[in-house]
Amino acid sequence: MSIKKRVFINTMAFLWLALAVVAIVFLLLQQLQKKFSKKKKILPPGPRGLPLLGNLHMFGDNLHQDLNKIAKKHGPIMSIHFGLVPVIVASTPYAAEQFLKTHDLTFSSRPSNQVSENIFYKRKNLVSARYGPYWRNMRKLCTLQLLSSAKILAFQPMRKQELGILINFVKQAAMEHKVVDLTAKVGSLSANMSCLMIFGKKYMDEDLGEKGFKAIIQDMLHIAALPNFSDFFPFLRIFDLQGYNRRVKELAKLFDEFLERVIDEHVGESNEQKQAKDMVDTLMEILQSGAAEFEFDRRHVKAIMLDLLIASMDTSSTTIDWILTELLRHPDVMKKVQNELEQVIGKNRMVEESDLESLEYLDMVIKESNRLHPAAPLLLPHESIEDCTVDGFHIPKGSRVLINIWAIGRDPDTWVEPEKFKPERFQGSNIDLRGRHFQLLPFGSGRRSCPGLQLGLTVVRLMVAQLVHCFNWELPNGMMPKDINITEKFGLVTARAQHLMAIPNYRLHI
Numbered sequence: 001m002s003i004k005k006r007v008f009i010n011t012m013a014f015l016w017l018a019l020a021v022v023a024i025v026f027l028l029l030q031q032l033q034k035k036f037s038k039k040k041k042i043l044p045p046g047p048r049g050l051p052l053l054g055n056l057h058m059f060g061d062n063l064h065q066d067l068n069k070i071a072k073k074h075g076p077i078m079s080i081h082f083g084l085v086p087v088i089v090a091s092t093p094y095a096a097e098q099f100l101k102t103h104d105l106t107f108s109s110r111p112s113n114q115v116s117e118n119i120f121y122k123r124k125n126l127v128s129a130r131y132g133p134y135w136r137n138m139r140k141l142c143t144l145q146l147l148s149s150a151k152i153l154a155f156q157p158m159r160k161q162e163l164g165i166l167i168n169f170v171k172q173a174a175m176e177h178k179v180v181d182l183t184a185k186v187g188s189l190s191a192n193m194s195c196l197m198i199f200g201k202k203y204m205d206e207d208l209g210e211k212g213f214k215a216i217i218q219d220m221l222h223i224a225a226l227p228n229f230s231d232f233f234p235f236l237r238i239f240d241l242q243g244y245n246r247r248v249k250e251l252a253k254l255f256d257e258f259l260e261r262v263i264d265e266h267v268g269e270s271n272e273q274k275q276a277k278d279m280v281d282t283l284m285e286i287l288q289s290g291a292a293e294f295e296f297d298r299r300h301v302k303a304i305m306l307d308l309l310i311a312s313m314d315t316s317s318t319t320i321d322w323i324l325t326e327l328l329r330h331p332d333v334m335k336k337v338q339n340e341l342e343q344v345i346g347k348n349r350m351v352e353e354s355d356l357e358s359l360e361y362l363d364m365v366i367k368e369s370n371r372l373h374p375a376a377p378l379l380l381p382h383e384s385i386e387d388c389t390v391d392g393f394h395i396p397k398g399s400r401v402l403i404n405i406w407a408i409g410r411d412p413d414t415w416v417e418p419e420k421f422k423p424e425r426f427q428g429s430n431i432d433l434r435g436r437h438f439q440l441l442p443f444g445s446g447r448r449s450c451p452g453l454q455l456g457l458t459v460v461r462l463m464v465a466q467l468v469h470c471f472n473w474e475l476p477n478g479m480m481p482k483d484i485n486i487t488e489k490f491g492l493v494t495a496r497a498q499h500l501m502a503i504p505n506y507r508l509h510i
């Protein structure tokens with residue numbers, strides 16, 4: 001071999017060796033950098049989980065209460081796992097503010113699940129839409145066209161009429177000294193008001209499946225709150241081990257047939273005789289005129305119809321049920337509310353919506369009840385759209401975030417004697433329910449907060465004021481106020497486990 005050839009081979013060998021060394025050093029540096037940066041990315045503290053299952057085995061019937069107990073040990077920003085899904089739990093006002101205000105944009109999405117995919121037309125509703133242009137457009141449409149102050153005012157005569165029907169029923173029960181199932185009555189009234197506002201007519205039990213309208217909606221809310229393995233272990237989805245996915249698909253079919261029927265009834269119907277255009281009328285007008293500047297077809301209309309129904313029915317009635325429960329448990333507070341109603345309205349006429357602004361003590365009662373019994377104790381789950389550092393902790397993209405407002409309402413560092421029902425704690429305080437004060441968030445806060453707040457609060461204040469103004473309430477069977485059971489039944493909306501039963505006595509002079 002010539003010297004030239006040997007020099008060439010040696011040079012090439014050297015070059016290859018050098019390249020290999022550079023590649024190895026590069027890879028080593030990359031690994032080191034990864035290790036180093038991993039060290040810096042500290043997840044929030046949390047309980048040790050089991051392989052695959054994560055922390056699912058730690059939870060019983062009341063997730064919000066269990067999370068509160070665990071957070072007491074691990075801190076206000078806590079990290080757990082539901083199966084393979086990373087979950088972050090915020091349990092103090094400061095922690096809630098971090099997710100809902102300081103880093104609001106990052107945590108403005110919602111996780112996908114079997115219910116949102118199947119029942120809500122692949123997340124075309126507002127509640128479970130992922131954060132982005134579609135959600136922004138839908139939210140604008142809902143707030144400006146369906147839930148504006150003008151629209152809420154337009155339904156005032158309907159609310160008066162429906163509440164009048166309930167008051168007449170209770171008056172009759174008072175004359176006969178009969179027990180009234182307040183939970184059922186308030187639930188029916190709230191469902192009727194929602195149906196009239198959204199669909200323009202009341203729907204009866206026979207209108208939705210064999211089980212009936214209200215039972216099917218309860219079914220859906222229940223299944224939406226249950227831990228579905230398919231959501232936490234996506235690879236198990238095809239096995240549907242709990243049979244939930246089959247049930248979700250059955251419900252989706254039932255709802256779709258019902259919503260199609262409602263839309264068909266609206267198409268071609270004249271609006272001229274209607275007191276106020278219902279929400280389906282408004283949605284169909286937008287659809288037919290092509291006024292929406294984004295993809296908006298029949299599926300979107302159906303998704304929003306269902307959203308509004310589900311979001312408004314149980315939240316309002318559950319909130320009212322808890323307020324009435326606390327009033328019956330605290331006769332002194334009940335008396336003060338009635339005294340205020342007498343001062344502002346007297347006993348010669350019924351409460352009008354225009355009176356509500358003047359009822360300051362009632363307002364404090366509503367705040368206090370929402371502090372202890374928020375309808376949605378964990379809000380709705382939020383999801384992070386990118387990696388983020390919160391209070392020094394690394395929160396990976398795709399984490400599910402639960403804001404435990406039930407725990408916040410009972411935090412002893414935030415509230416004096418938190419377990420006591422004391423509306424007077426709000427005397428002279430500027431804390432309101434609008435999401436500006438992170439110690440009290442029954443409607444959430446920030447981008448994903450409740451767009452139905454004004455409507456919800458109007459219904460809650462009106463129903464409570466009317467029922468307490470018109471009647472004195474007595475517990476049946478010699479029951480004492482302290483005996484009222486306040487056990488909770490966890491769900492997306494968390495109600496009392498038992499119905500509230502009481503005997504009315506009419507107290508007005510008309």
Ligand code: HEM
Binds near residue numbers: 139311315382460
């Ligand atoms: C007392 C009654 C109500 C309560 C306590 C309540 C509470 C809530 C809560 C806690 C959230 C989730 C906030 C979050 O995840 O950060 C929410 C969202 C929502 N609420 Fe309400 N709500 C009530 C009434 C209503 C009414 C009457 C409507 C409409 C008719 C409505 C429509 C919605 C919608 C569409 C969302 C989803 C917003 C989004 O994801 O962008 N709510 N509500």
